[in-house]
Amino acid sequence: MGVKAALARLAAGAPARCFAVVGAEADEIAPWLRLDPELAIVDSPRAADVLLVLGRLDDEMLRAAAGVHDAMPPPRGVLSWSPRGERPVSWPPGGERPVSWPFTDDVRVDDPAQIPAACRRLRDELLSGRRASSPDTLPDIDPAPWRGVGPFGQGGAGMTGGVPYGRPLAARADDRDGLKLDQILVRVGPYLPPFPSGLVLDVKIQGDVIQEVSIPTPAAVAPDLMSAGAPSLTGERALFNAALTQPVPVADIEVARARHHLVWLAEALRVSGLEAYGRRVLKLARTMRPEAAEPVDDLSRWLRRNMSLRWGTRGVGMVSASRAAALPGGPVARAAGDGRDARSLDPAYGRLGFTPVVLEVGDALARWRVRIDEAQQALALAQRAGQSLTTPIGLVEGPCGPIGGDRSTSAALVTMLPELLVGMEWGDAVTTVVSLDIDMAEAALPHDAAVAGRAS
Amino acid sequence: MILNVTFWAFSALAVFSGWRVFRADSMVRAAYWLLVSFAAVGIILVLLRAEFLGLILILMMGGEMTIMAVFMVAFMMNPAGLNPMTMVHRNSVAIVAGVVSFLAVAALGLFARFPVARAPEGVDPTRKLGVELLGNSMLVFQTAGVTLLAAMIAAIAISSARGRYGDADQGSVEPDQMVTAPAGDVAAAAAHDPAPVTSPGAHQ
């Protein structure tokens, strides 16, 4: 008892280790959590004290969050925040399998600024035993019935028959060396840390080579289900959407773009193993101003010099010119030689002497470079722009691609993933997915909603 | 005394883990039980002052058993032993053969008369082995090296996917053999293999 109390006292000084589950309307908060010294955002629920549920989750994501919660080792707790103070219950409300909020004893926070302190408090209470560990949310049942079936009760007949422990054994399939070896079906997401939150992929892997990829849930939710509870646009998304219908200061738009790219860069660096440098970039993203762009230029130089980053991204995730042409636009297409950029159509940008950043290569390295160059360019534009306003032409170049067109770039990228990732090794696949900068909220958003927003 | 206890402990471990190899359900466990057996023998060798050989045995087997484990995982249908499995044939014959060979070899060890001449203290056996390898037994040593090289080349030749006459899994056969092979065999090969059999005329 004495030892445990002493350990708890010692542990009280550590940052609270959180596994973050990020839903809709949380994009103003989620990226910055890593900057907080009181929190440590961890990659695995097994290493977490607190499950952070941020924003509003749909059915599938809530169900997955319950699974993540149950994987956390006790003592564990849940802390939730949602933008309008309501329980972040599932949307759409009329979904096929409505789920209720699974966490019975979560701590709710209304003010996002309170999240770190509340996390620390919750963690301290849990570790010192003043608060009970939160109970399992899902029943401990097998995914398929198998017990007692077959001659040995293993779920079927024969050595590979049946579904022991509720799952089929790995099946054989051709591999790249002309052999026929075990293939494992793995569902990754929606909270796998290197992937964008909400992305779910069914992947067949042999060793660490990806043989087949499919997307289990459609990327877009039917609009009629969304009428009651569609997530509203927050943060930069609101700003870019506002530019669809009304003039917005160019400086604001461009600073938001630069910030988005730097936040992306911080995450990409983290996934590449440079966590500390990623944190530096994240801090820069929060503090940078167009008048003082030198730190961003320094960053760009440092990245260009870093050979290890080049090595990990060169030639990876090649997007061909024809694939790029099929995209609505955006940095991914521009990194593959497709020069479309909605800003070229805007006379306000024309007056500022805007020309899009285009690279011909189409690999992950080119996408990194395009984004960094665009961030630098955006800051320069913002400084030159002064008070000038955008022209609402019905199409806005968002950070991931054009907004206001027929479909979002993120949705197009998600549909492109299965073809793109097949044959890659896991590490390259992750590099590719990260370099595409898919925004799942944008991908899930039917473009009608954006159009409706324009009308209102 | 301590030496004796250690020796018996590692002997027991070597035999026990050897037996577990063929009793483990999980293939990875089977491979690593074998590694334990090798490591125990390696430590006994170290106790016998054949330090270099014992350590090299452990070093070598660490890598080999890991490769073996991966092979088992790759090729077996049920590598983790999630389903109960016994993959044995002629079990009783094998048991008899095992017991008989144990008794024969053990009898040889117990009843044959060997000269007693312990390795003298104070001489570095590793140095002597090195001098021997590169001195009197140079030819043996070199032969072993060449044998290993040949084995490497042969292993690549056997296991590579592309043979001289096409892909190995398409039943690549030398064109000459295809002509002279009995008709039945070619037909059987064709029936067995979906790949089109190249007609001899195509090579004219």
Place this chain on the structure above:
Amino acid sequence: MNALRVVIAVLSVGTVSVAGIYLAAWVDLLVGRAVAGLEVRPLDALIAPLRWGAATALKARTTTERPDAETWALAPALLAALAAVGLAAVPLAPGLLAADVANGIVLFGAAMALVVVAVFLQGWSPNSPLPMIGGYRFIAEGLSYEIPLAVVLIAAALPARSLAIAPIVTSQEHLWNIVRQPLGLPLYLMAGLGLAFWGPLALPGGQDLAGGSSLETSGVSRILWRLAQLLVLVAVAAMGAAVFLGGWLGPLFPGAAWMIVKTVILLVPLIATRHFVARVPTERYVVVSWAILIPLSLLDVFIAGIQALVAAR
């Protein structure tokens, strides 16, 4: 007398392990904060590893569906034991050697060769896909670390005409091996990073696998795994100091002090690589290792052999 010396040596290995792990964790925190542009607080960083350990120790050890529970529990202990054996093979001062064997280099090599077993078991046992990929990766990379490591160590042993480490240290009295064999130390350190799956070679536990082989591990096992990983780095640094930087040789101060200084000199850059060099791509690293690093290490042993021949004249 002899027994007393062994007891002292074992105790000193224990002390060096604990101090080395602590130092490694401390340096990692400091460099990380400096790179992140945060205020570097050396005193806070001294207690931070303990705080992390306390918080992790209070968590339960969870399990997965049908893991190989025994091997899962064994893997961290095995890794720690192997790293300790590797460290025990290094003489910390003249006569201060825990594993008093005549083939210290081979013992170290054998311990490092078995690291692959520990990492594979850690990845395989939880019955979970991402850890398993981590385990497979380490096997795929294993030989590309072990071969250069073994070859450059053999090259370092050549001038001493002995596989024991004390003679290798004393053979550097006039010229350290880092000068005599300039290829040796860089190759050795790269291999060492790989064996400790640290920094750019953190392939089995990389962020792209969300923690990889230790993804599913929690509680005490997680602490032990982390400690064992750092201990591998310490063992690699200590051995590097002994065979490339002249070990305990040095003026004025006692031999142990020099040994410690030299170990720290190697340990700090090993730790710091994590914050400066991105993780390398798995398959391309194997190609580079077999096509460049292994030939370079053979060249290293070739040069050492010529030097030994010339010296023998």
Place this chain on the structure above:
Amino acid sequence: MTLQALLVVAAAIFGIGVYGALSQQSFVMIMMGLELMLNGTILAGGSMWALTTGGSPKGQMLVVVLMTVMAVEAAMGFALVIGIYRVRKADITEKIKRLKG
């Protein structure tokens, strides 16, 4: 630690290896049996060197040769497993009725 004791242990390991090599169906398991037999042989060779040869390195030579045999056996074994699997899709002995390619 007498020679007799060492040889009996070696015989036991060898006997288990014989059992494994004869009883197992999977190629890789058969290889494990063979390796276990060689393991017993190595132990016997090492003990002979230590206790009967008076430290002559010839005994150690024998063990080195045995290790070479083991390495060759492993390399060829793995290669054959791949080769047979590629052509016949077989990983156990029962699936190969005849040895002709």
